[in-house]
Amino acid sequence: MVQLCRPHDTLYPQMLELSLLVVAATRIYILTMDANSDSHQHVLGTFHNFPIDTQKCDCGSVAATRSYYKAVQTCKCDCGSIDATRSYYKAVQTCKCDCGSVDATRSYYKAVQTCKCDCGSVDATRSYYKAVQTCKCDCGSVDATRSYYKAVQTCKCDCGSVDATRSYYKAVQTCKCDCGSVDATRSYYKAVQTCKCDCGSVDATRSYYKAVQTCKCDCGSVDATRSYYKAVQTCKCDCGSVDATRSYYKAVQTCKCDCGSVDATRSYYKAVQTCKCDCGSVDATRSYYKAVQTCKCDCGSVDATRSYYKAVQTCKCDCGSVDATRSYYKAVQTCKCDCGSVDATRSYYKAVQTCKCDCGSVDATRSYYKAVQTCKCDCGSVDATRSYYKAVQTCKCDCGSVDATRSYYKAVQTCKCDCGSVAATRSYYKAVQTCKCDCGSVAATRSFSSIQMASGRDERRMDHPELLFEEARLKTFGNWPYSNDTACSPEKMAEAGFYACGSTEDPDEARCFVCMKQLDGWEETDDPWEEHKSHAPKCMFVKFGKKESELTVYQIYDLDLERQINGLKAQYNERKKEIILKVPSIKKKIAAMRRKQKN
Secondary structure, eight states: OOOOOOOOTTTHHHHHHHHHHHHHHHHHHHHTSOTTSHHHHHHHHHHOOSOOEEOOOSSSSSOOEEOOSSSOEEOOOSSSSOOOEEOOSSSOEEOOOSSSSOOOEEOOSSSOEEOOOSSSSOOOEEOOSSSOEEOOOSSSSOOOEEOOSSSOEEOOOSSSSOOOEEOOSSSOEEOOOSSSSOOOEEOOSSSOEEOOOSSSSOOOEEOOSSSOEEOOOSSSSOOOEEOOSSSOEEOOOSSSSOOOEEBOSSSOEEOOOSSSSOOOEEBOSSSOEEOOOSSSSOOOEEBOSSSOEEOOOSSSSOOOEEOOSSSOEEOOOSSSSOOOEEOOSSSOEEOOOSSSSOOOEEOOSSSOEEOOOSSSSOOOEEOOSSSOEEOOOSSSSOOOEEOOSSSOEEOOOSSSSOOOEEOOSSSOEEOOOSSSSOOOEEOOSSSOBBOOOSSSSOOOOBOTTOEEOTTSOEEOGGGOGGGGSHHHHHHTOTTOSSOTTSTTOHHHHHHTTEEEOOOSSSOOEEEETTTOOEEEOOOTTOOHHHHHHHHOTTOHHHHHOOOGGGOOHHHHHHHHHHHHHHHHHHHHHHHHHHHHHHHHHHHHHHHHHHHHHHO
16 A cells, blocks of 8 residues: 655644644634625535524624534623624534633533633633633643543642642542642552652652552551551551551551550451450450450440351450350350349350349349240349249249249149238149248138139039029128228129139138129228129120019029030130149150150
């Protein structure tokens, strides 16, 4: 191929610039001609096939000509006293912009724009996208050059007396930043950045993403080095006189934190962290997620170790003078809790918990959900064992000198209750209750499934249809402790639907003949009707609210049917409880038989 005449390499840029200026001048000359002249119409007709629209636009006192899409528009814009020409999309626009006394030329998309911008006394040139832009920016007395995307930009930035160079994306940027007297160099994304930051008298180097950053941070007199993501960071942080090193994500971080006089090391995610935390005079080590954490917490003079999720945690907690160890989720936790002088061990979810609780001088062990709990509770001098949900509970309760055993839901409860010198046994929900209550020297046995008649016979509720009548109910109150001049006299008790079912030693117990609600602990001022309504509001007799003489034949018949239904329900529940109690032994027998068959 034949090489055409080519200008010398050193002259080619000047020739290209001269050509651009000639083209621009030619276009400006054509566009600034009289809009109404014949020559202008001839030129417009040469290049365009659309009419010209002369109208007032976007301002209030200057005539203008707008040509949309393909013609020339001469218009007063963005100012009030200077003529300007705007050419949209394909032509050159000469316009006074963003200032009030300097001429400027804007060329959008493809041409050169010379414009006074963001300041008032310095000329500048802006070139968008492909050309060079020389412009005074973000300051008032220093010249600068900005090159976006591909060129070099020299600019005074964020300060007032030091020259700087900014290079975005690919070049080097030297700039004075965040301070007033020290030179610095910033390199974003790929280069090294040396910069004075967050302080006023110490030099520093910042390297983002891949380089090393040495920087004085969060303090005023100590040098430090920060390395983000992959490097080591040495930095003084959150304190004023101790050196420290921080390593994020993969490295070791030594840092003074949350205190003022002790060195510490923090390692996040994978390393070991030694740190003084939540206290002021004890060293500690924290390890998050996978390592061991030794830390002084919630106290001021005892060392402790915390291990979260997988390790053992030794920690002083909720007290001030006793060492403890906490293990969450999988390990054993030894901890002093809710008291001030006794050691204890807590194990949550799977282990045994020994703990001093609700008292100040007795040791105890608590086991939640699966283990046995020994605990001093509701008293001050007697040991006790509580087992929730599945085990037996031995506990001193509601008194001060008698041992007792409570078993909820499935076991027998032996308990001293409402008195001070007699032992008793209570069984709730499924067993017989033997209890001395409301007195101080007589033992008693109570069975919810039976009634104790005045004759001393133990008879079922359904075997007494005569109790439907008030006269028969009144005869059961032979041993009733309250006389006729009291609010709960035998006559008033029988009238309210009650019959006596207590023993000779404990006669103040009565039961409704319809709903079988049994009440004891009566006082002479208690109103039988009000007590009946309070404890059994759904009872049919209570809903009728009538004396026997006021009931109709149909109501008496309904009461008898309701009594029989309640009696059958009671028998069903008792049999069901008996069967449930026998299930464990039956299962054992079946298992033994299976083992014999296998052998």
